[in-house]
Amino acid sequence: MRIPSGPNSPPSYERLVEQATEASLGGWDFGWLRGRTSGGQPSWVYAERASSLLPTARRLLDMDTGGGELLASLSPLPRHTVAMEGWPPNVPIAGERLRPLRVAVLGAAADRIPVREATFDLVLNRHGALNAAEIARVLAPNGRLLTQQVGSRNGLELNDALGAPPPIDPASWTLEVAVDQLRRAGLRVLDAREEMVEYVFHDIGAVVFQLRAVPWQVQDFDLNRYDQRLRALHERICSQGAFTARDHRFLIESELP
Template identity: 45%
Template sequence: MSDERPRSFEELLAEGALVPTEGWDFSWFEGRATEARPSWGYAGTLAGRLSGAGAVLDVQTGGGEVLDFALARAGRRPALTAATEGWPPNVTRATALLRPRGVVVVASPEDAPLPFADESFDLVVSRHPVRAHWDEIARVLRPGGTYFAQHVGPGSARELVEFFLGPRPAELWEARHPDRERRAAEAAGLETVDVRAERLRMEFHDIAAVVHFLRKVVWMVPDFTVGRYRPRLRALHERIEAEGAFVAHSSRHLFEMRRGARTP
């Protein structure tokens, strides 16, 4: 039997509030929170796509972890690989991680036009972009080029968000529906190759994991701070203590879109 005493609510809050949030490395959550992964295995599949590409752009790369993982496993690296990121701490992290692999990391706000010439890339990729700018993606793709990405789908972590914010309007949850995004991509001139969607179980085993998650994935509860939501955090802590892990569900969809060949 372990002699370690259970950590108090205040200790867990403090721990969750101090964990660095840069990048998309979620290893800190091990043993404290889990999320099932989509069946298509985005990062592993991406490695194969990189092997067959000549010029690649990773949009909103975060800390560069996913691209780094895929490049390390690619049988052949592209001749040119670039990545964009808008949040300065992530730009620094991604540059340090990806520069040794020959990747050019460009600081670019997520809502700004992509800082590249027309038809620069035969493969554009992204994992969990805040929003896909379809016109820009189509512009920088070469004719016959592919957009391959995993997006956050509708209603992701809805149970957790509504625990803090209360019921949200249905139309808010539908904003990321894959059918809506597909139509927007096609309106920008891209052709649909494949769209898949899955809903996946998430579990939070302590309140520190919840705090860190909401600090890291800032669009879930946009005004989140520990001080502002302390009463709800305490209520959730007591619920986890009494009932076990808090269960929510993430939503993910896979996009493969192609720019049509240039007409004569």
């Protein structure tokens, strides 16, 4: 039963959750969270770093492009630009957005990039799966990789609040691990940075949307299963004003000699 709220009272738990479950998850667009969350930005700006590399690139690959939102924002793009997306529902969304920019969109996963070796002189990868050997294979000599990764310590405060186990070993995907893999694949690391960044949720709807959009954070997430914990977190947000988790981010720029 929905609990009514007066004109001057904050939205109820039921209303906030209803809004979050009705919000669209198309593409890789977190715009619905605008105003409901804050923070989450590392000291670097990935889009600016990517833009600075575009003028020297003739052939560009954007891995795990989502709905093509970020890549489109970097326009104008090199004449030969390819976007890859491994989640089938996102492929047509990316195609519709990127086709006017003359970007070819491939439905493919990072463990097998469907192009011949030494094809690209720039590979961009923001929050996508990272296969160092495959990237080394498709990069041309002196080609660059710029990647921003979500580390394995990401958002663990959410898991703790819901009494859920971490999605993976918290030590399994860090800057140190990724740098080692890239070096073993033959790339030279030019820049490497890692940060834990505060990400603040201002209502329980934002938490629910986040867990719907990133289902691997709490792998058995279900509103009924976590009802008691979610309601307790809602009360905590109401009393404290917010709930803070930490985003684990690292950035690597590397080059194939």
